[in-house]
Amino acid sequence: MKPFELFQCCSCAEAVELLSQYKNKAKIMAGGTALLNQMRQKYITPQNIIYLKNIPELNQIIWENDTLSIGAASSIRDLERNEIIQKEFNILAQAAHKLGGYQTRNLATVGGNLCNAAPSAELAPALLTLGGNLEIVGRHGKRRVLIEEFFLGPYRTVLQDDEILTEIRIPKGEARARGTYVKLGARNSMEMAIVSIAVLFALDLEKGIFQDFRLALGGVAPTPIRIKAAEEAAKNKIPSRDLIREIGQIASAQAKPKADLRASAEYRREMVKALTGRAITQTLKESGYEVEKEASH
C-alpha cells in the first residue's frame, strides 16, 4: 500500500477537525475491511487516514429509555452477540451474522458497513425495516437523518466532506414484531449478497392479520431500499399464500436490479420474488401462525 499519515483519534471532535482540514485527501477508518482492500486495488489512495476505533463513545451499545444506541465503530461481532439486539432487534443480529466471515466480523464495523454504502450493504435492509436513524457530526455540529435518507447511490451517502457517522439509533418497536433476513450468495459465507431481503412484522393474532409490515431489499437497486408498495399491500391483511405471492411480486417489480459478475438482473428479480415469500413464511412460522391457502374474505 502507498504510504499515508495515520491519525489515531481519541475523540469525535479531533476526528472532525482533521477531516475538515484534509477533506478529500483523508479517509475515515474504523475496521478497515473495505478500505484496505480498496486501497490495495488502488481504487483510492488517501494520503491521510483518520482512525476512529479508539474513540470510546463510538464503541458503546446502550439500551436506555426503550431506545438502542449503537456507536458507529462497534464491531459486527459486537452487534451479533449483543443480548439486547438478539432479543429485541433479532433481525439485526441475523444480518450481522451474515456479514463476511468469522474474522471479518471481529474487525468490520456497523458504521463502516453503512458509510461504504454498497448497494448490498449487509446491515442496511434490516436497519431499514427497524426504522433506525443516524447521528452525523461535522464542523457545524450534529444532525440526524433517517436511515432511509442516508444512501444516495452506489457507495454514496449524505455525509459531507467534514462529517462522520457517530451513532445508529433504533427505537423499540412493536413488542411482538418478528423478522427474518435472507441473504442469497453463491457461498454460505464470505460473500457479498446477490440479493438480500429483510422482512419485519407483527401479527394481530386475534384478527389474524399483518400489523405494521416492513420490507427492505439489498443488492437490487443503486441503494438498499424499502418497498413501501409491498408494505401497503400487506398491512391489515390476512397472511394467505396468495397474499405472500402478491407481496413477492410487488417487491420483484419494484426492484431495479442490474446485472453484474455475480448475477443477471432477471435472476435477481426472480430471487426477490421467491426469497421474499420464503422470508415471510419463515417469520410466520416462528410467530406460530399457520398460513391459509386462500384469503377467507
Add this chain to the structure above:
Amino acid sequence: MIQARLRINSETYDIPIEPQETLLDVLREKLGLTGTKKGCETGECGACTVLIDGKAFNSCLVLAATVQGREILTIEGIGRAEKLHPLQAAFIERGAIQCGFCTPGMIITAKSLVDEGQERSREEILESMSGNLCRCTGYIKIIEAIMSVIEKTK
C-alpha cells in the same frame, strides 16, 4: 516512522514501523515470525489469522500501528514441539494437515473458539471456521480435530 511497542506471544517488541505496514507484514518481515501465512491479502482466506486480545483477526487487514499495547498471539505462541497445544496434537492425530499452509490459521481461529469454553455443535464450528480456507483436506479432519478438543474442554 512510528516507534511502535508490540506485545506478541507475551513478549514486548520495540520496533520502528510505517503507518501503512500491516500486522502481517510486521510479523513476517520485521520479526521473522513466519508461522502466520500470507494467502490472499484481502481478508478472505484466513491464513493470516492471529488472536488479538483473544479474538481472531485477519492480520493482513490490521495496521500494526493500531494494535500497540494489545496482546497478540501467533501460532508460534501457542505450543512447542515438546509441548503441543491440544489443538496441534489433535490436528496431527487426526491427519488434519496436508500441505500445512492453512494450518496455523485454522489452529489460531479454533483456539479462539475453544477458549470460549462453550459447547458447540458441528454447524456452529463450521460457521466459526468459515473464514479459514483449505485447498487440500476437504475440511473433514480439521473439523473432527476441533470438535474433539471442544468435547474435551467443555
